[in-house]
Amino acid sequence: MNGPGGGLGPLALDALREAANQGAARAATALSRMVGRPVSLAVPTVRLLDLGEASALVGGVERPAVGACVRVEGACPGRLLLLGDLATARLLLARLLGPEARGAPPLAPEEAPALRELGNLLCAHYLNALSELAGLRLLPTPPELAVDMAGAILEGFAAGGPGTERALVLESRLDPDGKGAFPLYLIHLPDPGSIQALLEALARATGVDPRDG
């Protein structure tokens, strides 16, 4: 992701948002089956952000947050982090799982696996959609869960492998029961060269070159 705007123009961002929305739709289908009622998940915006600014998404570097991080292996390696404000994430879980999820510290025994599974679902379905759209093999490793200040989670994420400071931020809105959506952020940090490989694959597979717009 070099050059102005990280080398990603509006059409490339649109293609990645579409892949994210297709992944979100499938993740919502999977979540709906798990909880037995309709769950809505949308990705309204995609933007490029300096990783150092990403903590502002959840209220600042010192804000308690939760992150589920996976390594992306395959044709376009990199890392994905599902990041949310901790209080918001736990309220979301309480609405998703019912009153047995308490939403007060420390994490209840059922909350950590549920948060990890949520990260797993969203990351895996995003990668599946991207993989099918671009005709590439992209595989996530099992997610690692971190509960810490937002700044610490993002520092750990940045230090977890090669990459630039510019990340792709997919803002997601998850509504577990039709009573209002919670924000979650899927942060995609491709390894150097990965994003160009991805855009080339998208152009080959779809006949539309996302680098043209």
Place this chain on the structure above:
Amino acid sequence: MAARILVVDDALFMRMMLRNILTGAGYDVAGEGENGVQAVERYRGLRPDLVIMDMIMPDMGGIDALREILKEDPAAKVVMCSAMGQQALVVESIQAGARDFIVKPFQPAGVLEAVAKALQG
């Protein structure tokens, strides 16, 4: 004369992909829209032979736009598409009057099969 098709999707990338698939098969993409409101307006102005419409869009979603279009033209032919492949949504679309439902990510052959079937029906 080539069938005239209106393509409605909030993602420019998907509209371009559909345009390539359709024009490559000899269809005429008469217009495009990026939300349900534009779908209804452009249908009114263009009277295309077929509409391919995404379900989840800002301002007005695909199902509401489908109902509006059918109110104005009960013979309108609309194929819905979405990554939301749940049976309930497919059933809702068909009950609302859609001719077919394509699940994203789609393959060109699947799109062309649904278009040919809807145009014949």
